[in-house]
Amino acid sequence: MSQPVAFVTGASTGIGFEAARKLSHEGFTVFAGARRVGMMDPLKASGVNVVPLDVTDEESMSSAVAAVLASHGRIDVLVNNAGYGTFGALEEVELAEGRRQFDVNVFGLARMTQLVLPGMREARRGRIINISSIGGKFYEPLGTWYHATKFAVEGLSDALRLELQPHGIQVAIIEPASTVTEWGSIAAQGLLARSGSGPYRKQAKEMAAVLASTGRPATSTDPGIIADAVVHAATAARPKTRYPVGRGAPAIMMLRRVLPDRLFDMAVKAVLARVAR
Numbered sequence: 001m002s003q004p005v006a007f008v009t010g011a012s013t014g015i016g017f018e019a020a021r022k023l024s025h026e027g028f029t030v031f032a033g034a035r036r037v038g039m040m041d042p043l044k045a046s047g048v049n050v051v052p053l054d055v056t057d058e059e060s061m062s063s064a065v066a067a068v069l070a071s072h073g074r075i076d077v078l079v080n081n082a083g084y085g086t087f088g089a090l091e092e093v094e095l096a097e098g099r100r101q102f103d104v105n106v107f108g109l110a111r112m113t114q115l116v117l118p119g120m121r122e123a124r125r126g127r128i129i130n131i132s133s134i135g136g137k138f139y140e141p142l143g144t145w146y147h148a149t150k151f152a153v154e155g156l157s158d159a160l161r162l163e164l165q166p167h168g169i170q171v172a173i174i175e176p177a178s179t180v181t182e183w184g185s186i187a188a189q190g191l192l193a194r195s196g197s198g199p200y201r202k203q204a205k206e207m208a209a210v211l212a213s214t215g216r217p218a219t220s221t222d223p224g225i226i227a228d229a230v231v232h233a234a235t236a237a238r239p240k241t242r243y244p245v246g247r248g249a250p251a252i253m254m255l256r257r258v259l260p261d262r263l264f265d266m267a268v269k270a271v272l273a274r275v276a277r
Contacts, residue, residue, distance in 0.1 A: 005072050006234065007031045007065070009055055009112060010082030012039040014181040015131060015174075018227035019079055024048050026231055028077070031068050055082045055108025056100070065115040074123060075116045077234045080109040081131040085146040085187045087207065088194030098145045105149035110156065117169070124168035129233045130157045131174045132242075134249050138256045140268060142191060142200065142207045161241060172233035175253070176226045177246030184214030210275045221246035 006023045010016040011032035020032040020043055032043050033053025040050040051067065054060040068075055083105040086097055113128055120126030135143070136150030154173065161171035178184060188211035195204040214220050229243040244253045256264060 003027060003029045004076040005029045005031070005068065005074055006077040006079065007033065007068060007075050007112075007116070008079040008081060009033050009053060009108070010131075011043065011050075012036040014179060014183065014223045015176065015226045015230070016079070016081035017043065018223045019081065019230040020048050021046060022224070022227045022231050023077070023079075023234060026235060028234070029072060031064075031075075033064055034082070053082075055112060056103045058111070061108070061111055062115060065112070069119060074119050076120075076125070077127045077129065078112060078116045079129045079131070079230055079234070080112055082108055083131065083149070085135075085143070085183065087142050087146060087187050087191035087211065089142055089198070089200040089204070090144040092195050092198060092200065093145060098148075101145045101149055102152070105146075106152045106156070109153065113160070117164075120164075120169050121167045126169045127234055127239070128157075128160065128164070128169065128171045129174060129230055130171070131176070131230075132157065134175050134177050134244060134246075134252055136173075136175060137253055138264070138268070140207065140210075140272070141203050142195060146187075158241075170239055171241075172239045173242040174226065174229050174233065175242055175244040175249065176221070177244075177249040177252070178214035178220040179223045179226060179246065180215055180217050180220045181223060182215065184211040184220075188212040206272050210272055213275055219247065 006028040008016050008020040011020045012034035020030050024030040031049045031051055032040055033051045035054050037052050044050045051064050053064050086101050130153055132153045133150045135147050136154040139147045157171055157173045188208040191204055191208050226245055229245045233239040244250055
């Protein structure tokens with residue numbers, strides 16, 4: 001078989017950037033898509049095919065996938081990485097922003113998957129790799145919209161795995177802990193702008209401190225380590241159904257499984273208070 005073809009969304013920074021780079025190194029023909037095309041110049045220089053992609057725009061998504069199929073005839077692996085997080089009290093975050101977060105994190109993922117599935121079904125092989133989060137299994141105050149989208153990605157992926165199994169297509173979920181990226185600081189700024197001066201200000205200041213701390217190497221995981229899990233899911237003969245990966249991820253997932261809700265609530269509040277000090 002000729003070189004396998006992978007398409008990675010949200011590839012301008014962080015996990016998507018590293019996943020595109022590492023898949024290319026593993027011998028894949030890689031197409032990396034993002035809105036900020038200029039930030040992918042280093043990928044382009046290393047042989048990755050860079051394409052403009054907005055996962056909230058139908059024309060952008062359908063054109064990008066059609067171009068890959070026209071030039072290479074197939075897409076073997078889709079890595080749905082595009083996503084972002086808005087934090088703020090549910091009462092204070094505009095519904096339009098909540099809808100946008102679902103558009104990017106859930107509906108964009110679903111539409112990209114719809115676009116690649118006919119070719120995968122015809123070939124009776126393919127892999128869908130969805131970047132979720134440990135935030136799809138646990139929760140934090142003032143993160144209602146973000147956690148709702150990641151819980152949705154988890155449910156969508158689990159149902160899709162069974163749905164596609166008869167067609168030879170595998171589905172894997174990557175569940176990163178916090179990574180060394182700009183994500184946390186951006187989310188913290190947005191949180192304070194929305195809820196830093198109103199009735200939720202005490203929680204907002206604590207949670208903003210936690211989010212801001214997630215970009216530090218001492219407390220977070222290099223995106224390349226998360227990308228290693230993506231490569232495993234793309235290349236293993238029998239990939240795992242889910243990959244909790246990163247500093248603290250397995251422990252957090254284990255605690256969520258064994259602790260009753262109210263005890264887990266107490267644990268979350270205690271951790272947030274400690275980090276915010």
